[in-house]
Amino acid sequence: MNKIYVDDVGKGFPLVLVHGYLGSSEMWCNQKEYFSKFCRVIAPAIPGFGESSDIKSLNTIEGMALKIIEIIDEKKIEKFNLMGHSMGGMIVQEMTKILGNRINKLICFATSSIGEIPGRFETMDETREKIKQDGIEMTFSRVPKKWFVKGDKDKNYYLCENAVKNVSFESADNALIAMKNWVGVDNLKNIENETLIVWGDKDTSYNFDQVNTLNKEIKNSRLEIFNDCSHNVHLEKPNEFNVLIENFLN
Known part of the structure; x- marks a missing residue:
């Protein structure tokens, strides 16, 4: 079985959502409900x-x-809006490099133009080593807490717990290798799509320098910062986040 899971809901101009490391389609549940109208x-x-x-x-x-472009092509979608979160933000930059103006508007959310980020709470190799030493369950209970200001007390933290239930060591490690080896900074000047960059001011995974680089180097972009949010603004302040995205898309 090679078909990945894809949720496809609502009617109208397409919006493609790409989740991040240790994420899932379900983690967009607040956005799917809102935007599918x-x-x-x-x-x-x-x-x-x-x-x-x-x-x-x-x-x-x-x-x-x-892989995501393959899905879009299978669905015979020519033009669409595109949003990526965290590692998904790297993926959507790569998609934009390949597809160019097939992407109507681009949203880079809590992400970077490089995978190995200076100032991250730990290096990719340190995370990889900790997964090996501590096991995936310990890592999966440790890392997602950093994505919320309220940690595992956030009302939507359960979505992170659901997302990692069946993730293997190999999958977690492969994604860290992918991010570590990815460099997209040289391509930013080639992105001509209207772009919104979103960041939470308490994000310890991606610091201000990372989103500021995106904003400075992508010609047609603007940066919106959410106060008192960490890495998962779409789960911490879903209503405000959804309104911001809707206004940008319209």
Whole structure:
């Protein structure tokens, strides 16, 4: 079985949502409910993660981008809006590099133009080593807490717990390798699509320098910062987040 899980809901101009590391299609649940009232929302689960945890994982960002493009082409979608979160933000930059103006508007959310980020709470290799030493269960209970200001007390933290239930060591490690080896900074000047960059001011995974680089280097972009949010603004302040995205798309 090679078909990854894809949620495809609503009607209208398509909006493709690409989740991040240790994520799932379900983690977009607040966005799917909101945007499907006036958009066709397509939310895949990346191979090896979430609802696609039984599919062989990939160890390059480009490979993940091509897999999502394959889905879009199978659905015969020519033009669409595109949003990526965290590692998904790297994937959507790679998709934009390949597809150019087939992407109407681009949203880079809590992400970066490089995978190995200076100032991250730990290096990719340190995370990889900790998974090996501590086991995936310990890592999966440790890392997602950093994505919320309230940690595991956030009302939507359960979505992170659901997402990692069946993720293997290989899938978790492959994605860290993919991010570590990915560099997209040189391509930013080639992105001509109207772009919104979204960041939470308490994000310890991707610091301000990372989103500021995106904003400075992408010609037609603007940066919106959410106060008192960490890495998962779409789960911490879903209503405000959805309104911001809707206004940008319209």
